[in-house]
Amino acid sequence: MEYPNWDLPEGLSELLDERFEALQEERGFDYFEVATTQQSKVGGYPGWTQPPDWPDCAGCGTRMEHLLSATATEPGTGRWLPLDDRNPSQDQAATPSWRAEADPATLDAFGHNMGLGDIGGVYFFVCRVCPDTPYTHRYDC
Ligand SMILES: [Zn+2]
Numbered sequence: 714m715e716y717p718n719w720d721l722p723e724g725l726s727e728l729l730d731e732r733f734e735a736l737q738e739e740r741g742f743d744y745f746e747v748a749t750t751q752q753s754k755v756g757g758y759p760g761w762t763q764p765p766d767w768p769d770c771a772g773c774g775t776r777m778e779h780l781l782s783a784t785a786t787e788p789g790t791g792r793w794l795p796l797d798d799r800n801p802s803q804d805q806a807a808t809p810s811w812r813a814e815a816d817p818a819t820l821d822a823f824g825h826n827m828g829l830g831d832i833g834g835v836y837f838f839v840c841r842v843c844p845d846t847p848y849t850h851r852y853d854c
Pocket residue numbers: 770771772773774775840841842843847
C-alpha cells in the first residue's frame with residue numbers, strides 16, 4: 714500500500730502494512746474506509762486516486778501542505794457521510810459508521826456534478842514557510 718508521502722521512519726511502512734492487512738482480515742474493512750476521507754474537504758490528506766504526487770515548494774524546497782481537495786464524486790457510504798444524509802431505514806445504532814449508507818432519496822443530489830476524469834480530484838497545496846504563501850495544485854483522475 715502506498716501511504717501519503719510521509720517521512721516514515723525505516724520499517725514503519727511495513728508495520729503499517731501488516732496492521733492494515735490484519736484489520737482487513739479481522740474486521741473486513743481497509744485503510745481507506747477507516748483512515749481517510751476521499752471527498753472534497755479542507756485540510757487533512759488528499760484522497761489520491763493515483764500514486765501521491767506531493768509538490769515541493771519552488772521557493773524553499775519543503776513539501777507543501779494540503780490545503781483543500783475538490784473531488785469528482787461524493788461517496789454514498791461511509792463514516793464521513795453526514796448524519797442527515799444517512800439511510801433512515803438502516804439501524805444507525807447497530808451499524809458501524811464506516812458501513813453507513815446514504816438515504817436513497819437524497820443520493821442523486823450528492824456532489825457538485827463536476828467531471829474530473831472518472832473519479833479524480835484537484836488538490837491544492839500551500840507553503841506556510843515562505844512569507845508569500847505560494848500555492849500550487851495537482852490533478853489526478
Ligand atoms: Zn516555501
